Amino acid sequence: MRNPQPRTGRVCSRAGCRRxxxxxxxxxxxxxxxxxxxxxxxxxxxxxxxxxxxxxRTTLPLGWTVIKQDPISVTSGPTDDDLMAIADAVREAGVSxxxxxxxxxxxxxxxxxxxxxxxx
Numbered sequence: 001m002r003n004p005q006p007r008t009g010r011v012c013s014r015a016g017c018r019r020x021x022x023x024x025x026x027x028x029x030x031x032x033x034x035x036x037x038x039x040x041x042x043x044x045x046x047x048x049x050x051x052x053x054x055x056x057r058t059t060l061p062l063g064w065t066v067i068k069q070d071p072i073s074v075t076s077g078p079t080d081d082d083l084m085a086i087a088d089a090v091r092e093a094g095v096s097x098x099x100x101x102x103x104x105x106x107x108x109x110x111x112x113x114x115x116x117x118x119x120x
Contacts, residue, residue: 010043012051021049025058034060037069 010021024040025048027033036055040047050058060066078086 010039010049012054013048014050014054017051017054019051019053022052023050023055024048025050025055032061032064033067034058034064035067035069037067 011017012019012021022039023036024038024044025034025036026044026046028035036050036058039049043049
């Protein structure tokens, strides 16, 4: 079962292939390593967007290492722990702002944007 990819309008980088690209192949020449994973968010000039057929048939020079990242195992978006951490941070910020907004001294009177404060 394939992980559905949004239609990006990007096609396979292989000459003559007009199929929709679903994976991106990048190279690290210094390490003799190639990385094949889900379609990159943005088209990069030094990366190759490939359709599934060409991604599966890609071969590398002898001695090179290929790292394949299974698109199904890639999680998109924040995890439940990430969402809970964000919710906790928002709650704490709300509580600290409520404390900051509490008046330090009682107001004597208020008219429009002007107010009178007691002198100490």
